[in-house]
Amino acid sequence: MAPILSISGLSKTYDTGFQALKSVSLDIEKGEVFALLGPNGAGKTTLISIICGIVNGTGGSVTVDGHDIVRDFRAARSLIGLVPQELTTDAFETVWATVSFSRGLFGKPKAPAIVEKVLRDLSLWDKKDSKLMTLSGGMKRRVLIAKALAHEPRVLFLDEPTAGVDVELRRDMWRVIRELRDTGVTIILTTHYIEEAEEMADRVGVINKGEIVLVENKAELMRKLGRKQLTLHLADPLDAIPGALAAHNLELSGDGSELVYTYDTQGERTGITALLQDLNTAGIRFRDLQTRQSSLEEIFVNLVRTPS
């Protein structure tokens, strides 16, 4: 199947001379949820802004469902909904008016039923006649999502949708995003909450200093790059790691009651068998053991710290 969004060799140098994107290439499949992770200033917003027509790219090209975003901007943009990172709203407009405005702007005829559904889905219905300036930050964020959905986009960009949003609201948004995905909408979100990517995404891309460092199926990523830890709860505490076990990558906990073994699931062999044998030989007994897989967050921090 042809990708719904195809980015090739996209680069951006701002007027300041700063190169925010360095030849980014990326394909997004129809119907997937793609999480774009990266530290502050990595170029996430720049990338989204170019695709949506807010910033001019300086090289490369982008197509949305086969339509070039420059030559065929009308067709391309009609398919896209954007929820920007910044909370920008018209203070004096009502929720209903601003969402209806967005629908018209994207060339769709009036459809009160659709606007109503969007507002209800986002729990904004009882606020429909409120002026935007009277809403809380989280509510404004929902209004921005409602505006982006008002013209029934096929591709939705969410630039940090849950920044500054409380836990309950965040779960609400995840629900909305899932429902959208179920209707076939392709979703690209950026986030600093790894939890969010872990929860929502089918695939994860990591961008750092204007370059895509990695794109991977989420489960695959966690499996491949995930480091696992084996914790052994000792029957008798140790003062130090015995010399017989020095060859293994072990750490002793502060009170000497736990040995922690870190291994790479990607490696040829995990070394667990050898470790257990050596423990047996050394006469160290343990009461319990557990393994733990590192989270996406840890993976991410490792990637960005040592760019490949």
Next chain:
Amino acid sequence: MNIHAIKAIYRFEMARTGRTIFQSIVSPVLSTSLYFIVFGAAIGSRISEVDGVSYGAFIVPGLIMLSLLTQSVSNASFGIYFPRFTGTIYEVLSAPVSYLEIVIAYVGAAATKAIIVGLIILATAGLFVPLEIQHPAWMMLFLVLTAITFSLLGFILGIWADNFEKLQFVPLLIITPLAFLGGSFYSISMLPPFWQTVTLFNPVVYLISGFRWSFYGQADVGVEVSLAMTFVFLFACLAVIAWIFKTGYRLKA
């Protein structure tokens, strides 16, 4: 053509005006009345007639033009500057609308409001002096063309300005003097020959002259010249706007 988008922006802009309807109408009516009292009554009693028209009636077209210019420029400049300032412009830039559609919507709304104000002032003037309009169709044509031209100018200003000071200063520093020196309150022929020549470089002279002709059948410059010059300014503004959108100047990074 994305007609829905043009309508959406146009309605949005008109609604914004609607919220401040009181200021929008009261202030021009008040200032026009003041002009009539000061110029029409106080000074007019000494001048009596210009080119066979009573001075009070003579200044009506100039007064309307004065408001039309300032209203057009300020409406249009504010209309586009404000979303840039608050950041809501992102939505217009990301929408499937062409530059032409954006201009039609914003400039159309600004010009509409200016024309309404112009007509209100015309009606107000009718309370002070007997009005005669010899060429009503021409009057409307000049009214509409001028409102559009200066709304385009305002649009350019609203994109160029990067702070509120510039937004307010330019109309004050450029538009008002040009309008005052453009023959709002006098006939160009009253000036010494040297200044008559200088005045011909002032675009507003042509607008006021043509507009006054549509009222009283007399003009400082020929009506064809006025019309031609109006179109020259109109196309000059369009050219600048085309360049702005082509380069993304101050709109897109």
